[in-house]
Amino acid sequence: MTMLNALKNDTNLTFTENGALTHKTTTSNLMDMFAMGAAMRQRDESDIILMWRKAFQENPVYALKCLFYIRDVRGGQGERRFFRTILTDAAKQADSREAIRRNMKHIPEFGRWDDLYAFIDTPLQEDALSIMKHQLALDVECKTPSLLAKWLKSENASSKESTRLGNITRSYLGMTHKEYRKVLAALRTRINVLEKLMSENRWDEIEFDKIPSKAGLIYKNAFARHDLERMKNENVQSYADFAKDENTKVNAGTLYPYEVVEKAINLMEPQPQSYTWARREKPALDNTDRLMINKYWDNLTDYFNGATFNALAMVDTSGSMLGTPMNVAVSFGLYCAEKANGPFANHYISFSSRPQLIECEGVDFCDKVDRIVATNLCQNTNIEAAFNMLLTTARRYKMSQADLPQNIIVISDMEFDRATGNYSYWNERPNEEQMHMADTLMEGIAKQWRAEGYEVPHLIFWNVNARQSNIPMLDGSKVSYVSGFSPSIFQSIMTGKSGYDLMMEVLNKERYACIQ
Structure with a gap:
């Protein structure tokens, strides 16, 4: 190791917005781009450009592949x-x-x-x-x-x-x-x-099963409003009948799960009426809008494809996640719970001021979302408590390592709270010398698990809002980093590869072979 590399290694520490000691980078510029690039919608252009230039300097070909993966609307992050x-x-x-x-x-x-x-x-x-x-x-x-x-x-x-x-x-x-x-x-x-077709009032020529994914969601209210005009042509199916027909399909191939979740939230969330506290009634089960939102969720691409995957999602529902990031996290938690057949099917853990085991239940998709959103605490970001809940339960019931999740998918902005357990560091932020003596938050959690006779499972840190650059690293452990709003990465996660190997599994796909 050169002196410069040693200095970089020694100074690769930072703090999250909430005071947790963590790392600045993965130590690979290419992997940093893969780990955070698809979650930088709120970052300055200069941050994006600098990340790219460093990755391109490290490995031009794979930086290009990563760039096209991040843009890929079908198999990447869009x-x-x-x-x-x-x-x-x-x-x-x-x-x-x-x-x-x-x-x-x-x-x-x-x-x-x-x-x-x-x-x-x-x-x-x-x-x-x-x-x-x-x-x-x-x-x-x-x-x-x-x-x-x-x-x-x-x-x-x-x-x-x-x-x-x-x-x-x-x-x-x-x-x-x-x-x-x-x-x-x-x-x-x-x-x-x-x-x-819409601008020319040719509503009866619109084929709902062939509409591009996003347009179908965006214009669904317009389709409903113009259904009477459409029905002047007795040879076409009405929008309402299309929604009710269980045999009809919609094109949802390029939709993000969170986009459908957002529509469900807007439809189901009770709103104050006028200046009173009266709550509006939720739409009936056969409401056309509700049926169409359910249909779009049901037609999302299933990247698990019926396979069994032993995984448990941890969904960040803290206040800093409000808005699109939280909707993305919740949508992934629900998507993974529904589609990953395994011992933790239909469940995930949410964490904020305290962890909760969320069961994904409801009479339809919109009802599930409505019930899940009601549990979101929107407070702080105590991921330590979520790991402690798993460890305490395992210890209390004398579970073996095999009983625990093999994979934990942490879906978050990575701005975790500082440690609070017996391995926490100083009450105030440590100085440079003390920082190198202290464990990072994730290192402390891993130590506590080992003290109880358990190894932390394969951790997949899924960044959905990289407001600043920090990486929850763990030496010698199976840790992976992904980012973005598309569930397509689940295909590669299921290979069992981790860290750098997982990234290369994605970038070496045949789809990106043409990028040179």
Whole structure:
């Protein structure tokens, strides 16, 4: 070990927002990107760019694979801002520009055609527009055009930036304003763009089972409002009947579980009426909106595919998780509990000021969400108490190691409370010398388990809101780090691999072989 590496190792300690001693990094820039990159929606662009540059410097090829995994809307995490921020910066940097140029043709497959607009005003602008021009020429001639026309910017858009991008696109294509408008309109008609059908009041032509995932959720209220217009055509099924029909399916392949949970919360959560404390009645079981939300949840991709997986999720329901992060965590807890067949099926542990064993029960999905949300404490982040609950129960009933979960999936922003047990450190934050004498929070928990004759299970720390960079490391233990809002990573977690090997299991998938 060099002196510099020794110094980095010795200074790789920090504190969570709530005072727990933890680590700054995994010591691998690539793994840091994998562990936190898909959970950086609230971070500054400079943080995103710095993370990318360090990972690219460490391993250019795998940094690119990780970048495309984070963007991948089908098999990855589907993060748009992170991806586009890096594309713009990387195109401007001499050391990464050619690597981005080489892989540019794959962007529409892993993301969307409008991701290419990230290259406008960069040295790769013409390369991006050239790809669009080539595909547009193919689409005009072929029977099954791509979705390019859907995502090309129009010149008459309400957004000034969209209008500017539309002008740049039209100019590069060498078309007049009228020609560009007519080409887009013709292609959008051929690809049956949903928004075009809606704007033209062609409600009876909408096929609910073929609507893109997110659009189906976004426009469900509009479909319900226009059901009478749709029913003027006696040959089509009404939206209400479609919702009630147990044999109908919806396209939910690119939906995040939390997006469906949010719709259920908004539907079921009692709201004050006027200025009174009267509570609004929950929608009936046959309510069209409720039935459609249930249908979207039931049609989410099952990444467990019926397999048995011995795992227990720990869901952070502290106040710092309020909003989307908590909905993501709850959705993963419910998703794992429902779909991972194993000894802890239909259960997970939530932790805040105190841990709770949550049983996922209800007459339908919306009812389950309603009951779960009512248990969220929204207080502090005492993960130590959650591990103590497992340890105390195991000790009281003389459980063997085999009786414990083989995998614990901690879904959180990782801003844990400082230790409170007999292995806690100083009442005040320690100085530099004391920090190196103290155990981190997770090291202390592992020591307590070993003192009782147990090993901490394989821990998967799933970051859903990386507000700052901290990593709950454990030396010599099976610990893995993932991030993001998509459950697709469950496929790789089930392989039994951990840590760096788990990351490589994901990035070495055949899907990312084209990224070089």
